[in-house]
Amino acid sequence: MAGILVCIEQRNGEIRKASLQALSEAKRLAGGDLPVAAVLIGEGVTASAAGLGANGASKVFVADDANLKLYSAEGYAEAVVKAAEAFGPSAVFFSGTAMGRDLAPRVAAKLGVGALADVVALSREGETFVARRPVYSGKAFTTVDSAGTSPQVISLRPNVFELEEGGGAAEVVALDGLALSIRAVVTEFLAAEGGEIDVAEADVIVAGGRGIKGPENLGLIRDLADALGGAVGASRAIVDAGWIGHSNQVGQTGKVVSPSLYIACGISGAIQHLAGMSSSKVIVAINKDPDAPIFKVADYGIVGDLFEVIPPMIEAIKAL
Numbered sequence: 001m002a003g004i005l006v007c008i009e010q011r012n013g014e015i016r017k018a019s020l021q022a023l024s025e026a027k028r029l030a031g032g033d034l035p036v037a038a039v040l041i042g043e044g045v046t047a048s049a050a051g052l053g054a055n056g057a058s059k060v061f062v063a064d065d066a067n068l069k070l071y072s073a074e075g076y077a078e079a080v081v082k083a084a085e086a087f088g089p090s091a092v093f094f095s096g097t098a099m100g101r102d103l104a105p106r107v108a109a110k111l112g113v114g115a116l117a118d119v120v121a122l123s124r125e126g127e128t129f130v131a132r133r134p135v136y137s138g139k140a141f142t143t144v145d146s147a148g149t150s151p152q153v154i155s156l157r158p159n160v161f162e163l164e165e166g167g168g169a170a171e172v173v174a175l176d177g178l179a180l181s182i183r184a185v186v187t188e189f190l191a192a193e194g195g196e197i198d199v200a201e202a203d204v205i206v207a208g209g210r211g212i213k214g215p216e217n218l219g220l221i222r223d224l225a226d227a228l229g230g231a232v233g234a235s236r237a238i239v240d241a242g243w244i245g246h247s248n249q250v251g252q253t254g255k256v257v258s259p260s261l262y263i264a265c266g267i268s269g270a271i272q273h274l275a276g277m278s279s280s281k282v283i284v285a286i287n288k289d290p291d292a293p294i295f296k297v298a299d300y301g302i303v304g305d306l307f308e309v310i311p312p313m314i315e316a317i318k319a320l
């Protein structure tokens with residue numbers, strides 16, 4: 001009986017939440033009859049491998065090498081393929097982070113199979129995984145599978161699948177003999193200044209659009225985000241205007257996010273913006289135009305001037 005292999009992403013040795021969500025989903029789908037393994041890649045990561053048992057892995061393949069300290073498409077793909085060859089899975093799961101979106105198709109190509117990307121729901125029929133994924137910028141969903149290809153390569157959208165804990169320690173297997181013929185070497189990783197929470201990771205996002213009028217008013221959005229312990233998101237309009245960096249942009253050409261709470265302030269709700277945030281669990285929209293399309297996807301809508309609505313919200317949240 002084959003199983004599910006999950007590629008685990010770490011940054012500075014810290015396992016990313018999106019990977020644990022993918023691993024938890026693998027465990028749920030596996031039920032009692034498919035084994036679940038993980039592959040962990042980096043430098044000095046062996047110590048954290050056994051702990052992945054808590055999220056469902058019974059075995060963890062580890063590629064621990066100084067040449068893998070920073071993400072390298074070639075090196076990481078080689079390690080995942082090696083783990084897949086050793087484990088012989090029916091499916092390989094990735095989280096749909098920037099790294100996962102880069103790595104999954106490369107691994108699929110090396111394995112000679114296709115890849116299903118940005119999956120938001122999964123079910124299993126025998127050893128075939130049936131995936132639901134958005135198409136046409138999230139206007140529609142399609143149900144697809146890659147039955148007949150082995151393994152099935154699938155990337156799971158972050159923050160859509162529940163994270164579960166409750167397992168023992170996993171068996172750790174070192175992946176030896178990697179050639180690691182890396183031609184494009186990442187020499188340095190520079191984190192964004194200010195230590196801001198990344199929108200792709202955040203559980204709460206407060207996003208600003210052109211309705212904030214100018215960069216001098218971003219402080220209001222930041223204050224609301226800070227009060228909620230969340231990240232600051234942005235529409236493309238204000239990124240293009242140079243009011244905030246592209247790393248904050250949510251949407252088709254920005255980041256795809258699924259936080260528990262998304263507050264859109266002065267954002268009209270263009271289809272390209274909705275493509276990045278419509279799978280948020282609770283959406284609140286603040287807009288002075290009652291006909292703004294954002295209200296069609298919002299769970300709670302506040303029709304009003306954001307400069308009047310947000311300050312009392314911040315006060316009320318702080319009072320709580």
Ligand SMILES: Cc1cc2nc3c(=O)[nH]c(=O)nc-3n(C[C@H](O)[C@H](O)[C@H](O)COP(=O)(O)OP(=O)(O)OC[C@H]3O[C@@H](n4cnc5c(N)ncnc54)[C@H](O)[C@@H]3O)c2cc1C
Nearest residue numbers: 209210211235236237251252253254266268272273288306
């Ligand atoms: C190929 C392509 C890719 C794109 N990718 C993206 C993407 O990734 N992300 C993205 O966001 N966009 C993207 N866009 C752009 C998108 O089409 C919209 O132009 C953009 O999202 C609009 O941004 P906005 O909502 O901030 O601005 P607007 O559409 O100008 O909306 C501003 C809103 O603010 C409201 N408002 C004004 N004043 C106030 C106030 N005082 N209080 C409350 N509300 C107020 C207005 O009623 C209005 O609804 C893309 C476009 C293309 C063609």
